Amino acid sequence: MVQNPTMTKDDLIALGYGKGESATYIAKGKRLMVDKGYSYYNNPRLARVPVYILEELFGYDIPTPLIKVADVVDNRQTVKNPVLTKYDLLYLGYGNGQVESLMHQAKQIMVEKGFDHYLTKTVSRVPAFAFDKILGFVPPAIPDAQATVKMMRDKRAKSAQAVRLRILATKND
Numbered sequence: 094m095v096q097n098p099t100m101t102k103d104d105l106i107a108l109g110y111g112k113g114e115s116a117t118y119i120a121k122g123k124r125l126m127v128d129k130g131y132s133y134y135n136n137p138r139l140a141r142v143p144v145y146i147l148e149e150l151f152g153y154d155i156p157t158p159l160i161k162v163a164d165v166v167d168n169r170q171t172v173k174n175p176v177l178t179k180y181d182l183l184y185l186g187y188g189n190g191q192v193e194s195l196m197h198q199a200k201q202i203m204v205e206k207g208f209d210h211y212l213t214k215t216v217s218r219v220p221a222f223a224f225d226k227i228l229g230f231v232p233p234a235i236p237d238a239q240a241t242v243k244m245m246r247d248k249r250a251k252s253a254q255a256v257r258l259r260i261l262a263t264k265n266d
Contacts, residue, residue: 098230099141099185100155108156122146126229133198133227141186143230175234176218180242184235199223 105115122142126134134142144157177199182192199219203211210216221231235241 098143098145098157098232100144100147100157101141101186105147118147118150121150125149129229131227131229133195136191138188139191143228145230175221177221177224177232177234178218181232181235183242185232195224195227198227202226 100119102112102115102119105118106112110118119140119142123134123139125146126142133139144155148155179192179196182195183189187195196217196219200211200216200223202223203219211219221234225231
């Protein structure tokens with residue numbers, strides 16, 4: 094299990110806050126991040142903020158949501174500066190569009206630091222520290238994230254297919 098460095102409205106609801114109250118705290122957290130210079134959070138569709146911002150708002154430590162990770166050895170956990178892929182971000186709960194935007198911004202940061210290698214569109218890994226400038230924290234590298242995300246997507250697709258088949262069966266009756 095790895096601690097997820099971010100929280101959503103649903104995570105706050107699970108902790109006992111009301112729906113409206115949770116949405117308000119997420120909005121306040123986003124405004125606080127924008128005030129701190131993280132323009133990424135100035136996005137109406139983004140519903141995720143760092144835990145430390147919510148702790149700053151509340152004035153106490155929040156139990157951080159744990160996310161299950163694969164039982165594989167991943168050397169990215171042991172190196173000082175791991176690289177992240179889009180699958181790490183997807184596993185943390187960011188949407189496809191948000192992940193594409195984050196990866197693009199992180200690559201731009203690397204180019205600004207003089208690493209022209211990141212100008213290539215085929216580059217799929219970016220050092221974790223590049224995300225700190227965008228998100229205000231360094232996301233963790235998730236062991237075997239690509240396989241886990243694929244498995245989650247397949248499970249959702251099968252579930253959706255089962256629902257469609259049930260709807261068709263009821264229409265034919």
